Amino acid sequence: MSNFRSRATRRQFIAGSTALPFAAWLSASQKALAASAASDGSAASSGPSAAAASAAAAPAATPKSLAADVLNVRDFEPLARQALPPAHFGYLATGVDDDRTLKRNEEAYGDYEIRARRFADLTHIDTGLTVYGSRWRLPVYLSAVSGLRAFHPEGEAAVAAAAASRSVQLMLSSGSSTAIERILTLRGAPVWQQLYPTDDWTVTQGMVRRAEKAGADAIVVTVDSTATVAVRNSETLKRAARVDTRVCTACHVDNRHDMWLKAPLFAGLDVSHVHELAPPDLTLQWLERLRKQVKGRLIVKGILTGEDAALLLDTGIDGIVISNHGGRNEETLRATIDCLAEVVAAVKGKVPVFVDGGIRRGSDVFKALALGATAVGIGRPQAWGLAAFGQEGVESVLDIYARELQAIMRQAGTPTLAAIGGRAVLHRRA
Numbered sequence: 001m002s003n004f005r006s007r008a009t010r011r012q013f014i015a016g017s018t019a020l021p022f023a024a025w026l027s028a029s030q031k032a033l034a035a036s037a038a039s040d041g042s043a044a045s046s047g048p049s050a051a052a053a054s055a056a057a058a059p060a061a062t063p064k065s066l067a068a069d070v071l072n073v074r075d076f077e078p079l080a081r082q083a084l085p086p087a088h089f090g091y092l093a094t095g096v097d098d099d100r101t102l103k104r105n106e107e108a109y110g111d112y113e114i115r116a117r118r119f120a121d122l123t124h125i126d127t128g129l130t131v132y133g134s135r136w137r138l139p140v141y142l143s144a145v146s147g148l149r150a151f152h153p154e155g156e157a158a159v160a161a162a163a164a165s166r167s168v169q170l171m172l173s174s175g176s177s178t179a180i181e182r183i184l185t186l187r188g189a190p191v192w193q194q195l196y197p198t199d200d201w202t203v204t205q206g207m208v209r210r211a212e213k214a215g216a217d218a219i220v221v222t223v224d225s226t227a228t229v230a231v232r233n234s235e236t237l238k239r240a241a242r243v244d245t246r247v248c249t250a251c252h253v254d255n256r257h258d259m260w261l262k263a264p265l266f267a268g269l270d271v272s273h274v275h276e277l278a279p280p281d282l283t284l285q286w287l288e289r290l291r292k293q294v295k296g297r298l299i300v301k302g303i304l305t306g307e308d309a310a311l312l313l314d315t316g317i318d319g320i321v322i323s324n325h326g327g328r329n330e331e332t333l334r335a336t337i338d339c340l341a342e343v344v345a346a347v348k349g350k351v352p353v354f355v356d357g358g359i360r361r362g363s364d365v366f367k368a369l370a371l372g373a374t375a376v377g378i379g380r381p382q383a384w385g386l387a388a389f390g391q392e393g394v395e396s397v398l399d400i401y402a403r404e405l406q407a408i409m410r411q412a413g414t415p416t417l418a419a420i421g422g423r424a425v426l427h428r429r430a
């Protein structure tokens, strides 16, 4: 799966990596596929065994130091692109329509400026916090990213091991390609289980029961996926899939990509009536019904307005994640960081507010906290690190966030997270 023939090649790539425009990368991939098909006299990357191999073969073992050499989180993206088959990278990279919401999520952090203060005692910088009674080392968690074995053969197992070694919270996707029971063993601490609400209540109930029985300490229901997979216009993914000549049936049941057909969380449940990841009537009443079903904490992921946040407070939920699914569902062109202030104002400190989308620097984490977030989630960067280096890549991604956050806390004169107040950032146009 890895295109790197040697350590030196990989090192050169790291040193010189700046993201190729997607279209340029796509055409390079197309040429590479055509060349390799010609050289072995067959469709190089087609046929069930080739497909299985490309999905499952481990990248060549890479010395630890290389993952640690990557300079910043963004630099993992071109490395992931090199390591992955086009359709899998396209799936990871895609937004919808023109991918502008995806880009806005990231760019909008540039509109916030930090007011650096002097004269604080910076002898100890503490990035720790308490969330739901548990001590977190970092205000950063790994958000749900579907089936991670699409990006590395060790998938969620590698991510769980990285979460354990770096003591960060993990949110496992409903589509996880590894069973929650195994993840809990590897993580050695409770994880959050993300829940797609599905259009079959019995199946949804079954998923909640299994996750809670296994030991998940929160159910995170995603409410932003009401546009069906067929409706959602994932154009970048479609373009990438067109140049990927592998046969998907080796891994995807009946060449279908529906997670309920393959993800372990659905195993043993009758999924024959599931057609969508969300019911058409995902109303507050539906949520109240779920609230009664979930015994532990219930967090709602996918909120973007103060109005919806205020409505939620009466349903007895335990937390809110401001998220537009990494710009993957609707092209609103509104960055999640720009939604934070109104949601925080509506919630009035009654439950923790988390935010994800476009967080690529420790200073982005700092800005989100200054605007009122309790902690932030990261999606794509964990998969970039995973695809490029397995567990070590995810660890390195987390180390960079930690290092950069400590640096900006020191530079801004805020030795603790509690010291990062609302006056620590300004919007450029405010």
Ligand SMILES: Cc1cc2nc3c(=O)[nH]c(=O)nc-3n(C[C@H](O)[C@H](O)[C@H](O)COP(=O)(O)O)c2cc1C
Pocket: 091, 092, 093, 105, 143, 144, 145, 146, 147, 173, 174, 175, 194, 222, 301, 323, 324, 325, 326, 327, 328, 356, 357, 358, 359, 377, 378, 379, 380, 381
């Ligand atoms: C490939 C991929 C798969 C995802 N799968 C899920 C999922 O299964 N459930 C979910 O709630 N969010 C899912 N998300 C959204 C992430 O949890 C998160 O909201 C988003 O990626 C954050 O944006 P970022 O990628 O810019 O960090 C996925 C995101 C990506 C990139």
